[in-house]
Amino acid sequence: MTRVQDRSLRIAVLGAGVVGTEVIRSLVTQEGDLSARVGSGLELIGVAVRDTSAPRDSVIDPALLTSDAGSLVDRADLVVELMGGLEPARTLILRAFAAGASVVTANKALVAAHGPELYEAAEAAGADLYFEAAVAGAIPVVRALRESLAGDEISRVLGIVNGTTNYILDEMTTAGLAFDVALGQAQELGYAEADPTADVEGHDAAAKAAIIASLAFHTRIPLSAVACEGISAVTKEDVAAAAESGHVIKLLAIVENTAGGVQARVHPALVPTGHPLAGVHGAFNAVFVESESAGELMFYGRGAGGRPTASAVLGDVVAAARHRVHGGLAPAESAYAGLAAAPSADALTRLQIRLYVADRPGVLAQVASVVAKHGVSIEAVRQSDTAQASQRDAAELIIITHRARQADLDATVADLAELDSVTEVASVLRVIGI
Numbered sequence: 001m002t003r004v005q006d007r008s009l010r011i012a013v014l015g016a017g018v019v020g021t022e023v024i025r026s027l028v029t030q031e032g033d034l035s036a037r038v039g040s041g042l043e044l045i046g047v048a049v050r051d052t053s054a055p056r057d058s059v060i061d062p063a064l065l066t067s068d069a070g071s072l073v074d075r076a077d078l079v080v081e082l083m084g085g086l087e088p089a090r091t092l093i094l095r096a097f098a099a100g101a102s103v104v105t106a107n108k109a110l111v112a113a114h115g116p117e118l119y120e121a122a123e124a125a126g127a128d129l130y131f132e133a134a135v136a137g138a139i140p141v142v143r144a145l146r147e148s149l150a151g152d153e154i155s156r157v158l159g160i161v162n163g164t165t166n167y168i169l170d171e172m173t174t175a176g177l178a179f180d181v182a183l184g185q186a187q188e189l190g191y192a193e194a195d196p197t198a199d200v201e202g203h204d205a206a207a208k209a210a211i212i213a214s215l216a217f218h219t220r221i222p223l224s225a226v227a228c229e230g231i232s233a234v235t236k237e238d239v240a241a242a243a244e245s246g247h248v249i250k251l252l253a254i255v256e257n258t259a260g261g262v263q264a265r266v267h268p269a270l271v272p273t274g275h276p277l278a279g280v281h282g283a284f285n286a287v288f289v290e291s292e293s294a295g296e297l298m299f300y301g302r303g304a305g306g307r308p309t310a311s312a313v314l315g316d317v318v319a320a321a322r323h324r325v326h327g328g329l330a331p332a333e334s335a336y337a338g339l340a341a342a343p344s345a346d347a348l349t350r351l352q353i354r355l356y357v358a359d360r361p362g363v364l365a366q367v368a369s370v371v372a373k374h375g376v377s378i379e380a381v382r383q384s385d386t387a388q389a390s391q392r393d394a395a396e397l398i399i400i401t402h403r404a405r406q407a408d409l410d411a412t413v414a415d416l417a418e419l420d421s422v423t424e425v426a427s428v429l430r431v432i433g434i
């Protein structure tokens with residue numbers, strides 16, 4: 001790594017969207033403080049954009065704009081990648097390392113898909129790779145897992161790590177907003193990914209889960225090992241049924257070190273209203289860490305939005321810049337444990353199964369016997385007289401199971417759907433306890 005002592009540190013920003021603009025604002029307006037914290041001048045040498053003539057926030061000096069990201073990278077000591085997407089972000093970051101620069105990125109999709117390659121390139125260059133903003137926005141959870149908890153044994157991490165979906169579910173629950181309206185608002189507020197499918201279908205949370213699991217368990221956990229279900233199937237009837245039983249619906253990321261290997265999954269779940277995660281509103285995120293010595297830790301804060309995310313990016317910029325000036329390196333990849341990824345079929349969970357059934361005697365007994373056949377036991381069952389049920393000339397049955405293997409629960413649901421008395425399996429959602 002080239003140490004910089006006699007001149008300002010040259011910073012290149014790639015991408016001037018929601019996050020990039022706020023990072024540039026801080027670099028410009030807080031230049032004095034940031035330089036003092038680093039112990040060196042910081043010079044923003046350029047901003048790579050797609051279209052240099054597009055209108056932009058006045059904090060961005062038009063003279064800094066370039067559409068030639070590659071040449072900009074070649075001149076930098078520190079590259080801040082805020083374009084998103086896999087390419088050209090990956091190639092530009094590898095080019096930065098090849099030129100000896102350090103890299104700060106907020107790109108969870110890229111880190112989850114190509115983390116090992118990026119770590120290797122950083123190590124070969126003797127440069128830093130930082131990505132605090134990639135997981136849970138402003139919340140310093142990457143640093144906590146990578147550094148603060150490096151001496152502990154983490155057993156489980158559970159959290160709300162996608163601001164957009166939390167915002168949508170919260171608006172559906174508290175304001176009765178329609179899904180699409182809430183999504184539109186999340187986009188307006190700068191929470192959503194460029195393609196919001198990544199948020200809604202759980203892919204963004206799955207990338208974060210893969211990063212969290214890799215850091216927590218010192219093991220490479222690829223994105224393909226994360227079982228992923230989004231919130232597009234969650235209806236207002238599900239929200240109402242959840243409320244009736246004292247729950248709210250949240251999109252959760254859960255990673256656990258089990259006897260069978262690392263379980264990593266993302267799915268919507270019913271959370272009891274008394275659970276701390278139930279009180280996480282809007283685009284806020286929360287991450288619970290359970291570890292051997294520290295016990296339970298909870299991290300809470302803004303998981304999305306330009307300014308909060310810029311805070312995490314700037315923290316990484318200062319850390320990487322300090323290394324340039326005073327020496328030192330970010331932690332390298334830690335994957336020595338090499339744990340296996342456990343099949344999602346073996347995950348232990350509880351389900352809420354919402355069924356429309358024929359309103360006649362004996363149906364409940366039939367349903368109960370199918371559930372019992374798979375070794376699953378029922379914790380609670382209730383009949384709900386909703387308008388949807390009477391429109392269908394059916395009864396709505398809501399079953400909550402005890403904990404069972406995912407595979408047995410899936411088989412139970414498949415068999416229930418086959419019963420003559422079951423007209424529709426309206427929804428299947430996991431349930432977590434207090």
Ligand SMILES: NC(=O)C1=CN([C@@H]2O[C@H](COP(=O)(O)OP(=O)(O)OC[C@H]3O[C@@H](n4cnc5c(N)ncnc54)[C@H](O)[C@@H]3O)[C@@H](O)[C@H]2O)C=CC1
Nearest residue numbers: 015016017018019048049050082083084106107304305309
């Ligand atoms: N918005 C948020 O709340 C958060 C975003 N992130 C991550 O930060 C990154 C940036 O996100 P946003 O600022 O929200 O996205 P954005 O879509 O607002 O900004 C990205 C910018 O990069 C530009 N860009 C894309 N490809 C380019 C290329 N080849 N050359 C030059 N410019 C290019 C786009 O034109 C756009 O202006 C993404 O990786 C995202 O996942 C992370 C945490 C929170």
Ligand SMILES: N[C@@H](CC=O)C(=O)O
Nearest residue numbers: 162163164191192193
């Ligand atoms: N789209 C993401 C942005 C932050 O990572 C989200 O909604 O959480």
Ligand code: NA
Nearest residue numbers: 132135137139
């Ligand atoms: Na973070």
